[in-house]
Amino acid sequence: MTDMIDLSVATRRMDRVLDGIGDEHLLAATPCTEATVGMLVDHVLGLTLAFTAAASKDFEGLTDTPPTLPTGELPGGWNDVATARLSALADAWRDPDAWAGTTRAGGIDLPGEIAGLVALDELVVHGWDLAVATRQPYACEPDEIAACLAFAGTVSDEQRTEGALFGPAVSVPGDAPALHRLLGLTGRDPSWAPPG
Template sequence: MTDPTLDLGPQVRVIARLAEGVSDGQLADATPCPDWAVRNMLGHVLGLSVAFRDAARKELGPTTDTDPGDLTPDIGSDWRAELPKVLDELADAWRDPAAWTGMTRAGGIDLPGEVAAAVAVDELVVHGWDLARATGRPYTPDPAALQLSHDFLFTAANDPSRGGGIFGPVVPVPAGAPLLDRAVGLSGRDPGWGH
């Protein structure tokens, strides 16, 4: 069970700092997601932040009904002001204990609040890594968020009904590897990408 006392604030601050350091010249650079440039990754983080903010608030509608696979995300001209604002709203929405209870929706899928929270945290941890690797920046996710992300990905990868990882085939990582590398491998990414 996901811990309703987990504060998403530390992880959203990590993402906000990473995004703040992205130069305009890096927006077209490749990311660990083969079809996405940095601008698409930033657009995805912006969109998922809105969707999971609204899922926490139980404000269901277009933002929570859209399958993220239906479009290639992108950023608008005001993304530098919009992204930190939406990230703060996301963290604030999940501080309400009611967000973690009952049913909600994200990506067009109905799911329990605590599962939506786990997905949101996992998205922030994994895409933070994507963004850091794509821009050559160091990355230290919030330890509590990283642990939740790893546990979520591990459970999904070992669920026989799923047939493997959530985002793609699991990339084998040595058992003694750092927790971040193990989470990244479970997400279908090569922890050595970009090195």
């Protein structure tokens, strides 16, 4: 079994990034070419619920359906909703049972330890997406990036398609910072910047 990873560092960082997003940002472009900032926020709100359920092995609905393209229609007080959901996500993955056995996410059965790494990767990579799109600083812990790199390196070229967890890999120099190498592996251009 993969060593348990404390997701609270990543969830708190995501919460800080979301705190820096205002209504004026919601229609802005992101490194995910088909998604606005608002759509990615919507996605984060959904994935927090799905991966909390995956950690709890709660197979009633949330873990059974493949992710859909988010609409960007956010609930009132969405930032407070996000804070509560991110906290619950971190709490759920503190349970050693979350990392053991088999669970389900996006309608796919997978080992608990892999689901935990997917949740971490979603937080780290989408945190960068939202931070860079809204011109916020962004930095991750080396152990988080190392865990995500190890996971991302197991994804085959055939599994990398537009709209999937990872898009086609973007070439990044081997001596680039670890975060940049992770971004390239997940189909992002580390040099992407918002227009204007």
